[in-house]
Amino acid sequence: MLSFDQKSLFEKVIHRLRTQGPSETFLLIARRSIGLVRSYREDLRRGVSTSRVSKDKELGITNPQYHWYAATDYKTFHTAMTHVTVDPGRDVFVDYGSGKGRIVIEAAAYSFAKVIGVEFSEMLHEAALENVRTVQTRRACPDIDLQLADATTWPIPNSANVFFFFNPFDGEILARVFENLRRSVTQCPRPITVIYVRGEKFFEKEIAWKEWLIQRQRIPCVEGTVAIYENYLWTAPTSSRVIPRPPHPV
Numbered sequence: 001m002l003s004f005d006q007k008s009l010f011e012k013v014i015h016r017l018r019t020q021g022p023s024e025t026f027l028l029i030a031r032r033s034i035g036l037v038r039s040y041r042e043d044l045r046r047g048v049s050t051s052r053v054s055k056d057k058e059l060g061i062t063n064p065q066y067h068w069y070a071a072t073d074y075k076t077f078h079t080a081m082t083h084v085t086v087d088p089g090r091d092v093f094v095d096y097g098s099g100k101g102r103i104v105i106e107a108a109a110y111s112f113a114k115v116i117g118v119e120f121s122e123m124l125h126e127a128a129l130e131n132v133r134t135v136q137t138r139r140a141c142p143d144i145d146l147q148l149a150d151a152t153t154w155p156i157p158n159s160a161n162v163f164f165f166f167n168p169f170d171g172e173i174l175a176r177v178f179e180n181l182r183r184s185v186t187q188c189p190r191p192i193t194v195i196y197v198r199g200e201k202f203f204e205k206e207i208a209w210k211e212w213l214i215q216r217q218r219i220p221c222v223e224g225t226v227a228i229y230e231n232y233l234w235t236a237p238t239s240s241r242v243i244p245r246p247p248h249p250v
């Protein structure tokens with residue numbers, strides 16, 4: 001007898017086989033399996049526990065626009081970071097929907113002045129606190145700040161300038177968070193960078209094309225793609241960043 005999760009996985013595989021054919025489906029399963037093994041192995045090496053997913057029921061999420069917990073692949077994050085220049089001791093990193101703290105911990109390996117995680121599930125927030133306490137990796141960033149808060153109402157500090165999203169919400173929630181971000185840069189102009197994992201799912205459809213950000217990089221990864229955006233407006237009077245407005249998507 002298949003459990004609910006096994007059944008939905010089985011249905012997903014059948015759907016992929018029908019829509020993408022056997023070789024694409026096999027490649028996807030292989031990539032995901034390698035990612036999963038890497039995830040547990042890297043957790044073990046660091047002395048943390050961030051790999052197990054926590055679905056909406058476990059987290060008490062009833063609004064489908066709030067997404068459940070799954071961690072970004074370690075390799076995805078560090079590949080994305082090879083395209084981000086960190087101004088040591090000045091840049092401030094924010095992980096929106098920080099879950100069990102994997103990305104907060106990994107970001108703290110770079111010379112950010114501060115790394116902030118914003119998470120609205122108390123259970124995940126507690127797990128992140130414990131992971132930050134037990135982690136055995138060396139930190140370049142002196143300050144990790146885990147905030148138990150809803151992303152829509154969390155006040156964005158003027159110092160924050162690198163924002164990470166792994167598909168944490170969609171619809172109205174996503175729109176509200178990006179409106180907060182837009183307001184923050186209009187009130188305190190500064191160059192910002194947005195790293196978006198799996199943005200093709202909602203972000204590119206609902207927000208990115210009509211907003212004030214331009215895509216600078218797009219990298220394939222185990223989750224799909226990770227894309228890096230920068231603001232082309234409100235970058236500060238002295239900024240040397242000159243980027244033309246993006247075209248409307250076809």
Ligand SMILES: C[S@@+](CC[C@H](N)C(=O)[O-])C[C@H]1O[C@@H](n2cnc3c(N)ncnc32)[C@H](O)[C@@H]1O
Pocket residue numbers: 059066067068069070071072095096097098099100102103118119120121124149150151152165166167168169173
């Ligand atoms: C896909 S997980 C990403 C976890 C982590 N950022 C990572 O990449 O490893 C999405 C996370 O967003 C959190 N989340 C969803 N809606 C939120 C909201 N409105 N405010 C804060 N966190 C939220 C979920 O609880 C979950 O931990």
